[in-house]
Amino acid sequence: MTSGRLRSAEIVAIGTELLTPFRSDTNSLYLTARLNELGLEVRGKTVVADDRAAVESALRAALARAEVVVTTGGLGPTDDDVTREAVAGVAGVGADEDAAVLAVIDGRFVRRGRRMPPINRRQAQVPTGAVVLPNPNGTAPGLWIEVGDGVVIALPGPPRELQPMYEDSVLPRLRARCGGVVLRRRTLKIAGRGESDVDEIAQPVYGPWRQAEPAISTTILASLGQVELHLSSQGEDAARVDRALEEAVEALQAVLGPAVFSVDGRSLEEVVGDLLVSRQLLLAAAESCTGGLLLGALTDIPGSSAWIAGGVVAYANDVKVRSLDVPAELIAAHGAVSDAVAEAMAEGVRRRLNAGLGVGITGIAGPAGGTDAKPVGTVAIAVAGPGDRCVVRTVRFPGDRVMVRQMAVRAALNLIRRVLTDADYN
Amino acid sequence: MTSGRLRSAEIVAIGTELLTPFRSDTNSLYLTARLNELGLEVRGKTVVADDRAAVESALRAALARAEVVVTTGGLGPTDDDVTREAVAGVAGVGADEDAAVLAVIDGRFVRRGRRMPPINRRQAQVPTGAVVLPNPNGTAPGLWIEVGDGVVIALPGPPRELQPMYEDSVLPRLRARCGGVVLRRRTLKIAGRGESDVDEIAQPVYGPWRQAEPAISTTILASLGQVELHLSSQGEDAARVDRALEEAVEALQAVLGPAVFSVDGRSLEEVVGDLLVSRQLLLAAAESCTGGLLLGALTDIPGSSAWIAGGVVAYANDVKVRSLDVPAELIAAHGAVSDAVAEAMAEGVRRRLNAGLGVGITGIAGPAGGTDAKPVGTVAIAVAGPGDRCVVRTVRFPGDRVMVRQMAVRAALNLIRRVLTDADYN
Numbered sequence: 001m002t003s004g005r006l007r008s009a010e011i012v013a014i015g016t017e018l019l020t021p022f023r024s025d026t027n028s029l030y031l032t033a034r035l036n037e038l039g040l041e042v043r044g045k046t047v048v049a050d051d052r053a054a055v056e057s058a059l060r061a062a063l064a065r066a067e068v069v070v071t072t073g074g075l076g077p078t079d080d081d082v083t084r085e086a087v088a089g090v091a092g093v094g095a096d097e098d099a100a101v102l103a104v105i106d107g108r109f110v111r112r113g114r115r116m117p118p119i120n121r122r123q124a125q126v127p128t129g130a131v132v133l134p135n136p137n138g139t140a141p142g143l144w145i146e147v148g149d150g151v152v153i154a155l156p157g158p159p160r161e162l163q164p165m166y167e168d169s170v171l172p173r174l175r176a177r178c179g180g181v182v183l184r185r186r187t188l189k190i191a192g193r194g195e196s197d198v199d200e201i202a203q204p205v206y207g208p209w210r211q212a213e214p215a216i217s218t219t220i221l222a223s224l225g226q227v228e229l230h231l232s233s234q235g236e237d238a239a240r241v242d243r244a245l246e247e248a249v250e251a252l253q254a255v256l257g258p259a260v261f262s263v264d265g266r267s268l269e270e271v272v273g274d275l276l277v278s279r280q281l282l283l284a285a286a287e288s289c290t291g292g293l294l295l296g297a298l299t300d301i302p303g304s305s306a307w308i309a310g311g312v313v314a315y316a317n318d319v320k321v322r323s324l325d326v327p328a329e330l331i332a333a334h335g336a337v338s339d340a341v342a343e344a345m346a347e348g349v350r351r352r353l354n355a356g357l358g359v360g361i362t363g364i365a366g367p368a369g370g371t372d373a374k375p376v377g378t379v380a381i382a383v384a385g386p387g388d389r390c391v392v393r394t395v396r397f398p399g400d401r402v403m404v405r406q407m408a409v410r411a412a413l414n415l416i417r418r419v420l421t422d423a424d425y426n
Numbered sequence: 427m428t429s430g431r432l433r434s435a436e437i438v439a440i441g442t443e444l445l446t447p448f449r450s451d452t453n454s455l456y457l458t459a460r461l462n463e464l465g466l467e468v469r470g471k472t473v474v475a476d477d478r479a480a481v482e483s484a485l486r487a488a489l490a491r492a493e494v495v496v497t498t499g500g501l502g503p504t505d506d507d508v509t510r511e512a513v514a515g516v517a518g519v520g521a522d523e524d525a526a527v528l529a530v531i532d533g534r535f536v537r538r539g540r541r542m543p544p545i546n547r548r549q550a551q552v553p554t555g556a557v558v559l560p561n562p563n564g565t566a567p568g569l570w571i572e573v574g575d576g577v578v579i580a581l582p583g584p585p586r587e588l589q590p591m592y593e594d595s596v597l598p599r600l601r602a603r604c605g606g607v608v609l610r611r612r613t614l615k616i617a618g619r620g621e622s623d624v625d626e627i628a629q630p631v632y633g634p635w636r637q638a639e640p641a642i643s644t645t646i647l648a649s650l651g652q653v654e655l656h657l658s659s660q661g662e663d664a665a666r667v668d669r670a671l672e673e674a675v676e677a678l679q680a681v682l683g684p685a686v687f688s689v690d691g692r693s694l695e696e697v698v699g700d701l702l703v704s705r706q707l708l709l710a711a712a713e714s715c716t717g718g719l720l721l722g723a724l725t726d727i728p729g730s731s732a733w734i735a736g737g738v739v740a741y742a743n744d745v746k747v748r749s750l751d752v753p754a755e756l757i758a759a760h761g762a763v764s765d766a767v768a769e770a771m772a773e774g775v776r777r778r779l780n781a782g783l784g785v786g787i788t789g790i791a792g793p794a795g796g797t798d799a800k801p802v803g804t805v806a807i808a809v810a811g812p813g814d815r816c817v818v819r820t821v822r823f824p825g826d827r828v829m830v831r832q833m834a835v836r837a838a839l840n841l842i843r844r845v846l847t848d849a850d851y852n
């Protein structure tokens with residue numbers, strides 16, 4: 001057994017179904033986050049079929065590149081499940097049935113009033129020298145086995161089995177071998193500015209941090225209507241790393257200003273919900289082109305019934321008139337996609353639903369319906385309230401129907417946030 | 427150059443960002459589907475960092491296992507982008523600047539009134555013997571290079587560059603080398619039945635097909651509220667393969683009955699939309715626990731304005747009364763989550779929005795709000811119309827808030843479908 005400090009890891013996902021067009025390996029994102037926390041750099045990821053030779057070859061290659069190799073899947077009871085044999089093969093050891101492991105598997109069936117199928121006996125095979133990792137959520141135990149200077153950790157594929165096993169059995173063992181290095185992350189979430197915009201402002205600030213002590217590395221990630229700055233830093237003094245990251249977050253907030261909506265992991269929906277709660281306001285929304293997506297996103301938050309009244313999906317013009325009291329003449333004069341109609345929708349839904357804040361969204365999501373003056377992607381968003389105030393924005397989003405709708409939802413959430421946080425916002 | 431028939435493939439995704447907890451490789455799902463169509467089996471997938479030695483090692487390992495290796499990413503202009511060098515290294519050749527490629531890259535900048543940054547010159551480096559694959563959607567050209575008995579195909583990372591390049595430049599070249607074997611897929615989509623239920627009915631039918639000629643393999647995939655049976659078969663006679671799959675689809679439809687809602691790739695939303703169009707009906711929805719998700723899903727379909735009137739998100743009881751004319755006494759007598767209230771919501775939204783079909787959904791998504799009689803997951807769904815008819819179902823879904831809401835949306839869509847396809851459905 002080695003006692004050298006572990007620094008790098010590879011992940012090997014085992015399963016023929018992961019090589020079809022229908023499934024992808026998602027465990028590796030969870031595992032990467034957790035391994036990184038211990039200061040372990042993930043050097044590579046591999047997906048292989050349920051084939052013993054392929055698994056052994058992948059394990060050997062991974063062990064040549066990294067000290068820790070985590071496998072997922074292939075621990076089930078069927079002939080397809082070859083991880084146990086492959087791990088033993090790579091370690092150059094045999095495997096024996098472990099009576100204690102067999103008793104635990106058998107007990108799971110007995111507790112459910114069933115008999116253990118003979119096939120499950122395979123799951124009690126343990127390679128010589130391996131530590132068995134208990135699985136409270138399934139029949140497949142995990143394995144921890146030292147191979148040369150490295151370690152192979154075999155975990156079951158289902159996330160609800162893998163994650164508790166990692167927390168309970170893998171994390172303490174790994175931590176003891178990682179020399180007390182910790183990796184910490186912080187995330188700034190930003191709305192209303194594009195990726196290159198954010199990078200232009202932030203780069204001069206974060207650029208020098210790569211050479212600082214402790215060094216801070218920065219990744220910028222853009223998704224529809226939102227930009228995230230991910231900061232990470234590692235070291236042996238956790239308090240020092242945390243302090244450095246906190247100062248970094250503050251420096252970036254100072255240059256990015258109110259575009260930063262979250263530094264504590266909260267989503268834009270959660271930030272809006274918390275603002276509504278603190279202002280004791282109920283929100284109502286009138287959606288045309290977004291067709292319910294804004295309300296759908298907000299009501300995803302548990303407890304949102306405390307700050308959401310509801311809304312109207314006014315897809316047809318007729319519904320805008322009948323259910324939101326938008327004057328038909330207003331639609332005729334300005335068009336359904338206009339500042340005036342967005343305002344009338346926001347005011348209408350606020351009044352009809354007796355809410356403190358009303359939102360109106362009307363736009364052209366495409367692919368049809370665009371004109372020269374109002375091309376596909378044109379969306380008007382209004383926020384009525386608190387009080388007599390009504391703020392309206394017309395934006396032109398790029399991309400297809402899905403993108404336009406998603407970006408309109410993000411923009412509406414951000415407009416609500418700005419109205420609620422900045423008394424002078426207009 | 428080899429002219430042997432190609433049978434197997436590996437995919438190597440290149441990019442340090444794909445080794446963080448935030449990004450996963452999605453190109454490989456698209457590539458797997460397309461490679462499978464040519465009869466190429468995908469044997470493995472690897473993700474490596476932007477590091478030349480790591481990329482070369484991954485390419486060599488992949489070439490040892492498969493004849494076709496497709497790489498994605500690492501073709502950009504920066505120092506991080508090492509795919510060109512690694513491909514040349516593995517092929518054992520040098521690289522030269524290609525004047526024609528340089529002219530195309532330069533032209534892209536000139537057309538936008540900009541000058542090509544000097545850094546982009548790197549993208550015109552072409553390994554000796556490689557075929558350049560044009561990129562109409564970006565600056566990075568792709569590469570096709572023979573290495574021993576195999577071929578390495580280097581594609582850019584962004585899907586909007588990768589996919590057209592595959593279609594235009596890779597597919598014809600690969601097809602010529604795949605010996606005329608085709609792989610075809612068919613999918614049956616099923617609603618209203620669980621995975622094990624479907625498998626119990628379908629397995630006796632599809633079981634023997636694995637030994638048939640042409641053999642048909644079957645995969646069962648379950649997602650929230652929906653089960654899919656994926657059939658695939660390959661052979662040199664495309665018409666014969668298609669015929670075998672068509673007969674297989676019909677045999678499964680016969681045993682699964684009306685639970686099968688699609689055999690042509692359409693989603694449940696699209697099937698519902700097509701039914702509404704053919705019946706010339708407009709749909710209106712009143713959503714409580716799903717908070718707009720049903721309408722959001724339906725309005726994702728381009729052209730849905732032809733068959734969606736709109737709806738009301740009646741999250742608060744007050745809104746159910748004010749905007750949907752649900753009698754307050756009805757709520758008091760039966761509770762907001764009840765058959766009676768779901769019916770009144772469906773009738774109310776249909777009348778208010780002047781639609782042919784009304785849907786009402788009211789339930790307890792959790793985590794709070796459950797009782798012994800109506801635990802979290804209880805959802806009542808009503809469909810009012812066509813005509814005087816009103817059908818209502820109360821279901822108890824398992825899982826958390828996200829699951830309950832998604833499954834309620836699927837169940838509502840399926841109830842609409844059943845009402846519109848089966849005159850006797852009740």
